[in-house]
Amino acid sequence: DSYWEARDRFGGDESVFLGLVAEDHFTEAGLERLVGTTRALERHPFVDRVVSPVTMDEIRADPEDADGLLVAPYLREGRSPEDVRKALLSDPDLAGAMVSRDGRFVLVLVQLVPNLEETAGRDDLRPEIDRRLLSVPGVERLASADGGGARRLEIAKQLSMKELIEICEAAGFAKDRVHAGGFTVAMHFLVSEGARNLKVVFPFTAIFIVLSLIWLMRRPRDVILPLLCVGPAVVWTMGLGGMVLAIFLPIFELQKALQQ
Secondary structure, three states, X not given: OHHHHHHHHHOOOOEEEEEEEOOOOOOHHHHHHHHHHHHHHHOOOOEEEEEOOOOOEEEEEOOOOOOOEXXXXXXXXXXXXXXHHHXXXXXXXXXXXXXXXXXXXXXXXXXXXXXOHHHHOOOOOHHHHHHHHHOOOOHHHHHHHHOOHHHHHHHHHHHOHHHHHHHHHHOOOOHHHEEEEOHHHHHHHHHHHHHHHHHHHHHHHHHHHHXXXXXXXXXXXXXXXXXXXXXXXXXXXHHHHHHHHHHHHHHHHHHHHHHO
């Protein structure tokens, strides 16, 4: 639900949600770690802005002015970590969403740069896009043939989502305590798992099938004939899957543009 609300609020699927779990968020060391994580995420080339409990402002009534408001960061000088936790949990919009009520879970919202031609053409982003597309064989050619600069940027962002998780891990969060969500993250793991299956699972399965046929059939002809049937079927299935994706992906992109 939080994902769909944020998507509707920001007008697109450019939000990445990082759930960080730790027992010591609201200690001096824990808050320093959150600040370091936020700053490191902000330096990523594809990140537009980062919203976290240590960057958010508290808005409250001015005790000296009945019609006035005071705006100040939740994390500010002179406030203890426990006071920061209590202040965040006293806001009904943040309690249970940005910060869990027991203080163990903190949500960091990362807003990515938009998929626009002018954004993809920025001098500081072009080499970052090229470097990530060239890191995976065949992706640069696919991205160039599939669309313009905006499409290249979108694919480059999908390829870089693991970098955001690694930033959190480098800041001191355990690997199993970092949870990522959002459309771009889902696409990243979908593509990476597909590539892993082709490189690892598919060859292992093929070898297992061949060895099983050899053990069961014993004769070369009885081994080769089933492989001649199964091989083209697998190739056609993979090709059909790619064709279906090529047909429906533009429809999905059109629907997303209309929603925006």
